[in-house]
Amino acid sequence: MIKLTMPDNSVREYEDGIVALDVAKSISDGFARIVVGAIYNGETIGLLNEIKNDGSIKFLKFEDKEGKHIFWHTSSHIMAHAIKKLWPDAKLAIGPAIDNGFYYDIDMEYRLVQEDFEKIEAEMKKIAKEGLTLERFELPRDEAIKFMEEKQEPYKVELIQDLPEDAVISFYKQGDFIDLCAGPHLESTKKPKAVKLLSIAGAYWRGSEKNKMLQRIYGITFEKAKDLEEYIKLMEEAKKRDHRKLGKELDLFFMSDEGPGFPFFLPKGVEVKNELMRFWREMHKKAGYVEIETPLILNRHLWETSGHWFNYKENMYTVEIDEQDFAIKPMNCPGGILVYANKMHSYKDFPMRVAEVGRVHRHELSGALHGLMRVRAFTQDDAHIYMLPEQIKDEIKGVVKLIDELYSVFGFSYNVELSTRPEKFMGEIKDWDVAESSLKAALDEMEVKYVINEGDGAFYGPKIDFHLTDCIGRTWQCGTIQLDYQMPQRFELEYTGADGQKHRPIMIHRTAFGSIERFFGILIEQFVGAFPTWLAPVQVKVLPISDKFNDYAEQVKKELDEMNIRVELDTRAEKIGYKIREAQMEKVPFMFVVGEKEVEGNTVSVRERQQGDMGSMKIEDIGNIILNKILSRENDSPQLI
RNA sequence: GCUGCCGUGGCUCAGUAGGUAGAGCGACGCACUCGUAAUGCGUAGGUCAACGGUUCGAUUCCGUUCGGUAGCUCCA
Numbered sequence: 001m002i003k004l005t006m007p008d009n010s011v012r013e014y015e016d017g018i019v020a021l022d023v024a025k026s027i028s029d030g031f032a033r034i035v036v037g038a039i040y041n042g043e044t045i046g047l048l049n050e051i052k053n054d055g056s057i058k059f060l061k062f063e064d065k066e067g068k069h070i071f072w073h074t075s076s077h078i079m080a081h082a083i084k085k086l087w088p089d090a091k092l093a094i095g096p097a098i099d100n101g102f103y104y105d106i107d108m109e110y111r112l113v114q115e116d117f118e119k120i121e122a123e124m125k126k127i128a129k130e131g132l133t134l135e136r137f138e139l140p141r142d143e144a145i146k147f148m149e150e151k152q153e154p155y156k157v158e159l160i161q162d163l164p165e166d167a168v169i170s171f172y173k174q175g176d177f178i179d180l181c182a183g184p185h186l187e188s189t190k191k192p193k194a195v196k197l198l199s200i201a202g203a204y205w206r207g208s209e210k211n212k213m214l215q216r217i218y219g220i221t222f223e224k225a226k227d228l229e230e231y232i233k234l235m236e237e238a239k240k241r242d243h244r245k246l247g248k249e250l251d252l253f254f255m256s257d258e259g260p261g262f263p264f265f266l267p268k269g270v271e272v273k274n275e276l277m278r279f280w281r282e283m284h285k286k287a288g289y290v291e292i293e294t295p296l297i298l299n300r301h302l303w304e305t306s307g308h309w310f311n312y313k314e315n316m317y318t319v320e321i322d323e324q325d326f327a328i329k330p331m332n333c334p335g336g337i338l339v340y341a342n343k344m345h346s347y348k349d350f351p352m353r354v355a356e357v358g359r360v361h362r363h364e365l366s367g368a369l370h371g372l373m374r375v376r377a378f379t380q381d382d383a384h385i386y387m388l389p390e391q392i393k394d395e396i397k398g399v400v401k402l403i404d405e406l407y408s409v410f411g412f413s414y415n416v417e418l419s420t421r422p423e424k425f426m427g428e429i430k431d432w433d434v435a436e437s438s439l440k441a442a443l444d445e446m447e448v449k450y451v452i453n454e455g456d457g458a459f460y461g462p463k464i465d466f467h468l469t470d471c472i473g474r475t476w477q478c479g480t481i482q483l484d485y486q487m488p489q490r491f492e493l494e495y496t497g498a499d500g501q502k503h504r505p506i507m508i509h510r511t512a513f514g515s516i517e518r519f520f521g522i523l524i525e526q527f528v529g530a531f532p533t534w535l536a537p538v539q540v541k542v543l544p545i546s547d548k549f550n551d552y553a554e555q556v557k558k559e560l561d562e563m564n565i566r567v568e569l570d571t572r573a574e575k576i577g578y579k580i581r582e583a584q585m586e587k588v589p590f591m592f593v594v595g596e597k598e599v600e601g602n603t604v605s606v607r608e609r610q611q612g613d614m615g616s617m618k619i620e621d622i623g624n625i626i627l628n629k630i631l632s633r634e635n636d637s638p639q640l641i
Numbered sequence: 642g643c644u645g646c647c648g649u650g651g652c653u654c655a656g657u658a659g660g661u662a663g664a665g666c667g668a669c670g671c672a673c674u675c676g677u678a679a680u681g682c683g684u685a686g687g688u689c690a691a692c693g694g695u696u697c698g699a700u701u702c703c704g705u706u707c708g709g710u711a712g713c714u715c716c717a
Contacts, residue, residue, distance in 0.1 A: 103712095114646080201712030202644025209714050213644055216712070248652075257690080257708050315715095360717090365642050366708090368715060380717065465717095477717060515717040546674040573674075581678035595676060605677080613677055 005056040014051070021047040021187055024059055035059040036191065037070040037184055046070065046184030048136065062223055072097035074134065074186040075124075075221040079197075080104045081177040081189075082123035083217075086116075092179065093155040093205060093214050100473060101220030105203055107155065112215055117197040120217075124195045131190035132174040136183060144169040148180065155205065156180045192221035194228035241471035243524035244371040250529050250586065252520075252537075253372065261369045261376030263517060268537035271566065272523075273516060275535050277357065279409070279633065280381055280513065287402050289353040289383055294335030296359065300325035305490055306334040315362045332358035332382045333484070333509055337491045340386060345495040350505070351391050355383035357516075372521035373476055379516040385508040386493070389434065395508060396442035396464070396481060403466055403479045403512045404448075411635050412526060415475065416448055417465045419456035426460055427485045435483040436462045460486030466514075471525040478514035478522070483507075527637045530587040530609065534630040540567040541588045542604075543579040545595035547571060552599045556592060556619060563623045565630070584609060589636070590626060610638040 001013045004023065014023060020040065024032040024047065038045050041055040044066050051057070060067035076095035079102070083090050087108050095104030139147060141160065148156040159180060160169060172181045174189055186192075197219040205211035222228045239245075247253045252269035256262075265273065281291070297319065303309040308316065308330065317328040329335060336356055345352070361377045368374050385395050407414055418439055421432045439462055443450050450464070457463055466479035484507045487493075494502045513519035523531070533539055540560055544553040550571045560567040568588075570579045576593060583591045592604035598616060606614040606622050629636055 111645080199711055200645060203713045204643080207714070209643070213713075215644080218712080255709085260708065362716085365715065367642065367644095367710095367713080369709090374716075378717065480717070511717070513717090518717060543677090545676055548674065573672095575673095575675055575680060576677060577675090578679055579677090584678055591677080593677065597676085607677060 002051065003054045004051070007056075007058045017050045017052055019048050019050055020045060020057070020059075023051065023057065031059070034061055036062055036067045036186055039066065044070070044184055046134070046136070047187040048134070049184065069097045070184055070186060071192060071223075072102040072221065073181075073183075074189065075192045075195075075219065076102035076104050077134075077172065077174065077177070077179055077181070077185070078124050078127050078189050078192060078221075079120065079217065079219055080106070080179060081127055081174060082120050084177060085123055086119060091155055092153055094159070095179075101198065101218060103216050103218045105205070105214040105216045107205075107212065107214045112200050112217065114200070121195045121197055124221075125193070127175070127189050128191070128193050128195070130175065131188050133188050134185045135173045136170055136185075137173065138168055138170045141165075141169060144171075144180070147171075151178070153180075191223055194222040194225045196220055196228055196232070235472065238471045238473075241525045241528045242371075243373075243470075243521040246524050246529040247372070247521075250524075252524065255371075260366065261364060261374075263372055263375055263377075269520070271537035272531060272535055273520060276513070276516065276520070276523075277381075280357075280406070283402065283406060284353075284355055284383070287353070287398065289355040291355045291357070292336065292339050294332065294339065294356060294358065295329075297321075297326050297328050298335060300327065302334050302338070303327050306337075306487065307490060308334070315364070317361050317363060328361045329358070330360050330362045332356050332360060332380060333384060333487055334491075336382070336384045337487055337493065340384075340493060341491060345386070345505070347388060347495055347497050347503075349386075350495070351385055351387040351395050353383060353385050355381070358382050372517045372524075373470065375515075375517055378518065380511050381513045381516060383510055385510065386488075386495070386505040387508070389506055392435070392438040392483070392506060392508075393442050393445075396439055397446060399481050399508070399510050399512075400442060400446055400448060400464070403481075406512050407466070407468075407479075409633055409635070410523065410526065410532075411637075412468055412522070414478070415467050416443065416450035417453050417456075417467065418443065418450050419453040419458075419463050419465065421462060422455045422457050422459060424459055425457075427489075431485055432462065435485070439464055439481070439483070458482055458484075460484050468519075468522045470522060476514075476518055476522065478519055479512050480510065480514060482509045484509050528587075530589075530638050532629075532633070532635050532637045533589040533626060534633045536587070536589050537566065538568045538586065538588050539565050539626060539630070540590045540592055541579075541583040541586075542567060542569045542592045542594060543576060543583065544569075544571060545576050545593065547573060549594050549596070549599060553594050556594060556604055559619050560623060563627055565623065565626055580607065590622075592622075 002016050003011050003013055005011050020038045021032060024035045035047065037047060037060040039058045039060065040051060060070065062068060062071055073096065076097060080092055080095055083106060087110055090106045090108040093105035093107060096102065144160050145157055148160060163169065170182060171178050172183060172185055197217060199218045201216050202213040203216040205214055220231065222231065250268065251266050252272065253263050253265045256264060300309060312330060316330050319326050336354060339354065357379060359377060359379050364374060364376050387395055420436050425432065443464065461483035463480055463482040465477045467475040468478050469475050488504050488507050493505055495505050497503045542553045542556050544550050553569055553571065557567050557569045580591060587609060589609050591607040593607060594604055598604055601616065603616040604619055604622065605616045608614055
């Protein structure tokens with residue numbers, strides 16, 4: 001007998017080797033029907049796994065993240081099964097669960113088109129209906145390879161060959177379909193009843209562009225049709241928040257065929273950007289930064305020294321001037337370093353925090369461009385910090401804190417990644433160890449949650465990245481903190497230490513917004529275009545009821561102008577309902593309706609975008625309320641569902 | 642860059658099984674002078690992304706290019 005501890009700390013006894021599903025049944029049959037897997041001693045297991053030792057067990061439902069994972073992983077097998085039935089020559093590569101569904105990479109002659117989705121979905125539903133049991137079995141390496149060779153699955157053979165010598169090689173079988181897989185899986189194909197294939201795209205085998213491009217089919221499944229409908233609806237809602245759509249509708253920015261990847265900002269977009277930068281400068285000044293500007297174009301010699309001319313050439317825009325090669329800067333650091341090198345420095349100057357809001361140009365691949373999120377010309381809120389080794393940790397902490405404060409003003413949640421030494425790296429391992437442990441210590445001491453991307457750092461140093469999420473859940477790297485050991489060496493930067501000797505400074509390269517353009521894109525999506533009052537391009541719109549009151553409205557506007565509130569006047573010969581509708585769609589935080597009553601009482605009738613009519617108020621009173629919101633940078637954007 | 646899909650007035654979209662296009666919104670004009678999410682009438686606006694081919698004839702079919710888009714790769 002074995003003892004299993006339940007999540008409520010009760011202990012139950014079972015036969016040795018009982019499968020998880022039977023444990024669930026012992027609780028209740030109804031419970032057993034809704035569970036999809038379990039966590040046993042910290043490990044996610046399938047319901048048909050045998051349990052042989054004492055331990056703790058917690059069952060997973062579809063609602064649990066791990067539960068969804070199991071559910072969608074099995075779904076990907078069902079999809080592969082369906083595709084194999086329809087196109088027996090399809091070669092299977094990999095088919096994992098992802099955060100929102102699953103995909104399977106396959107290789108076959110036939111090019112799938114959207115119209116095939118229905119056929120595949122129907123086949124998947126058939127397999128679900130059959131309720132096939134997923135049986136797990138293991139094979140020794142040689143047999144596993146032979147088995148997959150017989151099945152003519154070259155990608156699977158390659159996968160097995162790359163597994164470590166001692167790896168357990170397991171397969172899952174459902175009916176006549178067998179797939180190499182570590183699991184775990186649902187006990188049966190019967191649960192994923194509601195099926196929808198989402199899209200088809202190319203994906204390189206093993207993620208390398210040198211390899212063959214396979215067909216990747218994305219899909220999602222649910223237990224009930226209702227949940228699927230809800231999901232589709234939610235996605236449609238989310239797409240309405242797309243910054244590319246809102247940017248156009250709200251006259252913030254646009255893209256032109258004449259400049260792919262080079263955004264044009266309209267007056268309203270520039271208002272928001274300027275407000276962002278005002279805030280940014282305020283914060284950085286308080287945090288002890290100074291600001292510089294460096295040229296957009298610098299000569300080849302500089303880019304050779306920095307290494308960009310050789311390592312980054314295909315991303316740089318170059319130009320010839322007076323028979324000399326120049327490059328438009330793809331990064332600000334080399335220019336910033338020239339500023340450092342322009343003068344002698346002492347250890348007493350450190351830490352030296354030098355910011356630059358720099359426009360950079362990078363020739364990104366055309367397929368990578370995406371609205372404001374991925375452009376070819378963008379503005380980095382860059383800064384370089386020069387310091388002593390013993391100052392690293394505190395400086396990192398300072399930057400982490402600054403970024404956290406900055407993001408929290410917008411109410412953004414973010415996730416942090418720490419990327420460590422890659423295989424190809426510059427410098428001494430001991431420097432890397434110091435750098436990595438400084439980054440870790442800073443994050444740990446600040447109790448910041450982060451994931452480690454082993455070996456994903458830049459070749460010149462490890463980095464901390466801050467990621468924000470867009471309307472449909474894609475994450476974008478915004479802020480970054482990078483320790484750079486390479487540039488100070490390449491440019492032979494120096495400072496005079498307390499010992500009177502020359503030393504090499506440590507350099508941090510960091511951004512908070514990352515790219516103003518990308519951050520702006522995230523901002524639009526998070527607020528669905530309804531910016532908090534302090535950021536709104538138009539904060540108040542004055543709406544006279546008829547043109548008899550235009551003079552008074554003009555007077556109101558003037559008063560608000562004097563208070564430094566961004567105000568617009570709508571004197572068109574339209575009905576008040578129409579003007580309000582339009583202002584509402586422009587997501588203007590405040591509307592002041594003025595007519596006869598207001599002229600008489602020297603007031604305005606205030607309408608707030610979310611609360612609606614707030615009654616009449618003295619201009620000065622409501623003006624001060626708005627001014628307070630602006631000065632405190634209150635996040636008064638309408639609450640989202 | 643690669644794979645799939647897409648490209649019709651400023652915007653959103655309809656249409657042409659090959660015979661040079663239509664709506665709503667917007668813009669403009671006129672009338673209405675209006676109280677919290679759309680007043681009515683009228684006018685202008687498109688070489689159907691560009692180039693080439695097939696055809697008596699192409700916006701429609703084919704090809705190429707450009708641009709967009711979903712992913713892959715890359716990255717802030």
